[in-house]
Amino acid sequence: MEALLLDILALLKQGEAIDAAKLAALVRTRNENVADVSKHLAKKRLFPFYLRVKTEDPARWLGWGIDPDLEKRLLAVIQMKPRRTASGVATITVITKPWPCGSDCLYCPNDVRMPKSYLSDEPACQRAERNFFDPYLQVSSRLRALREMGHPTDKIELIVLGGTWCDYPEGYRIWFVRELFRALNDPLERAAGEAERIRERYRGWEIPSDAEALARNAEAEQDRVTSRETTYNQAVSRLYGEHAGWRRAALEQTATFAELEAQHELNERADRRVVGLVIETRPESITADRLAHIRRLGCTKVQIGVQSLDEAILRENNRAGDATAVARSFALARAFGFKIHAHMMANLCGATPESDLADYRRLVGDPAFRPDEVKLYPCALVDGTALVERFAEGTWSPYGEDELIELLARCVLATPPYTRISRMIRDISARDIMAGNKKTNLRQLVEAAVARSDKPVDEIRYRELSTADAAPETLELSVFPYETAHADERFLQWTMRSDGAEKIAGFLRLSLPHADFVREHASELPVSVGDAMIREVHVYGKAAQLHDTSTGAQHLGLGRRLVEEACAIARSAGYRRMNVISAVGTRGYYRNLGFSDCGLYQRRNL
Structure with a gap:
């Protein structure tokens, strides 16, 4: 393992770039004359080996001659699954x-x-x-x-x-x-x-x-x-x-x-x-008291199992609740400052691709809903569910692959720029699925269909900066306004052009609650008339250590500038205070921006 690591370091010291193919070639070269497969080297063992030597055998590590710049380039080569922290956390x-x-x-x-x-x-x-x-x-x-x-x-x-x-x-x-x-x-x-x-x-x-x-x-x-x-x-x-x-x-x-x-x-x-x-x-389980309870736990986002807004389909699938319950849960959750992550399921019993598309367009387009994130995945047949009987009698069947991909692609194209589709499949193994999609690369297939359509995509995940570098001078700050039933929302975003496409390097969700809604629910809400709310601040790019720098967008001061712009927008709209639904680990960051601890939130006078 050390010999392989030294091979990598030698090339890096010479200024060579090592991509996945080059690393694989280095591993193959070291394994060529090793007959025992169990003794073959593997990329996944490189980082644990490096970390173990650095922490447990510092003299040996010093002998490798690694300075901070070389270590940064080395870790970029040997890190496994870099997208895991590409969102910044x-x-x-x-x-x-x-x-x-x-x-x-x-x-x-x-x-x-x-x-x-x-x-x-x-x-x-x-x-x-x-x-x-x-x-x-x-x-x-x-x-x-x-x-x-x-x-x-x-x-x-x-x-x-x-x-x-x-x-x-x-x-x-x-x-x-x-x-x-x-x-x-x-x-x-x-x-x-x-x-x-x-x-x-x-x-x-x-x-x-x-x-x-x-x-x-x-x-x-x-x-x-x-x-x-x-x-x-x-x-x-x-x-x-x-x-x-x-x-x-x-x-x-x-x-x-x-x-x-x-x-x-x-x-x-x-x-x-x-x-x-x-x-x-679930939507029908959300009340103001329960939201106050989870906020006190430190919660910043709620995943809400909507599945469908079509009440006939909900009844057909024995799903409790209705669109009214969903609308109320969204309104309360937004007023409390939570990020709203809706679960939607295509191909439920009684649904068609056309009804699913209409349902999704209603979710992202109707001011009563408009979630921040969506988990959009197809229904799959699993043994032990009541759906097995419907499948056997022919009253439910899974969509064909082409039909499903076309539906999901059309949903992606209908998604507004303030919404992120986080997932398109559940982590259910193929052997557990009796009928329905078994392809783990479904999202790739959908994105390929979207690309073939040659239509613009606004959805956040499609535009994320991911592991790319961010050049501050290329970033532009824009504000996308949209309305919900009980608040004016502002989606502030840092964007840049990369390979001819728009990439998003960071964003902020600002909520300006309607005064009449706050007055009507004064006994339930922890906020007052005149309070604006920052519901999320997120900067993309390679995750950087606290107080460290990153080659991505993190630690370029983008978050601070988003907060200041949000405060200016709220002030000009007549709001007197800004609340932020900070996570426990970000309280210090917001204190440095002039916010003070205030009940369930941190607050700054405008």
């Missing part, structure tokens, strides 16, 4: 424990080893199960993997998945988030020992984490759910509610807000800071 997804669900949708998977709608084969779910669904352990294991791939881990977005958040007991919800923060706050040398101590507790409670053992334990209940002899909720209650170990764990899985807020304070100065916290829920 490292994302860690965690899963809550299995729990009864307040809904029973026609298409929803019923894997009794998982929270409702998730499958044990999904990568994040596998990681959660190996770690007893413990938040501390899940974060610790993911941090280790990110470090081994060469990604900075000082700015973290936490995504908490597991069905409807408010279905869980309040004490569990607070404990879960406290443990997420604690895992990030603990120094690395302490975290390893703490993680092992936590594992030993679960083992002492005889809670298994081996996939095969878990599958055997759940097999009988899973068969009964799949055959419709019992419900998912009943099976989960028996498997976990009647298990002595899980009952014992539940007694300790509770915390107070005081304990959580102590971890918040530590995280403001920690080496690994939370710059975003996301939870998921």
Whole structure:
């Protein structure tokens, strides 16, 4: 491994550029005369080896003659999956424990080893199960993997998945988030020992984490759910509610807000800071009290399972709620300052490509909705769901591949410049899908269809700067205004031209709430008439360490200039105060911009 690393360093010192093909050739050359395949070198082992030598054998590392500039170029070569942090932060997804669900949708998977709608084969779910669904352990294991791939881990977005958040007991919800923060706050040398101590507790409670053992334990209940002899909720209650170990764990899985807020304070100065916290829920479950609760947890974004705005299709799929509930949930969430991430599902029972396109256009075009992000994915047939019966009788079938790609491409083209389509597939393995799309590169196929249309694309993800460099003198600041039912929105964006296309280097979401809506909901809202709200500030480019510089757009002062422009816009519109829904780890940044802590937000007088 050292010989391969020295090959790379020699070329870099000579000023040569090393792309993926060149690196692969270097690896092949070193493996040519090694007959034992198990001893072959691999790119994925380069960064862990480099990091281990640098931290554990500094004398050996010094012998390689690496200065800061050379190290930066070396890491660009050996880092795995650079797009993981191309958005400027490292994302860690965690899963809550299995729990009864307040809904029973026609298409929803019923894997009794998982929270409702998730499958044990999904990568994040596998990681959660190996770690007893413990938040501390899940974060610790993911941090280790990110470090081994060469990604900075000082700015973290936490995504908490597991069905409807408010279905869980309040004490569990607070404990879960406290443990997420604690895992990030603990120094690395302490975290390893703490993680092992936590594992030993679960083992002492005889809670298994081996996939095969878990599958055997759940097999009988899973068969009964799949055959419709019992419900998912009943099976989960028996498997976990009647298990002595899980009952014992539940007694300790509770915390107070005081304990959580102590971890918040530590995280403001920690080496690994939370710059975003996301939870998921259903529209009909959103109330002002629940939004205040998740805001106090440190939440900055809500994922809302809309699936469809067509009430006939919702009824057909046994999906609770309606378009009115979605509109109310969006209005409240926006007034609270949250980023709104809507889940939409194409090809539901009763839908057609034409109705799906109309539904999507309504979502992104009707002022009652207009989310900031969308997860747009096709329905897939999974065993154990009620949709299996509809498929068997011929009342539901998946769209053909060409039909699906054309639909999704038309949705991309209909997406406005302030909306990002974050995903187009679920992480469901092909072997779990009985019918429907099994291609993991669906998005690439859709983007190819979009390119063939030769039409302009405004959608954010399509325009992201990603891993490209940003030249400050080429950036332009523009403001895109749009209206929602109860607020005037302003999307401020830094853009540049790259390879003939517009790229977005950073943006800010400014909300100017309508005074009549704030007065009407004065008893529910934590804001007052005259308050503007910054709902998100995001700068793209390669993630840079805190207080470090980056070859991307980060740390060029773009965020500060966006904030100042937003304050100027709000002031000229007659607003007297600016709130920002800051994440715990960004509070210090906003204090430096003149904001003061004020309840659920940070505030600056205009």
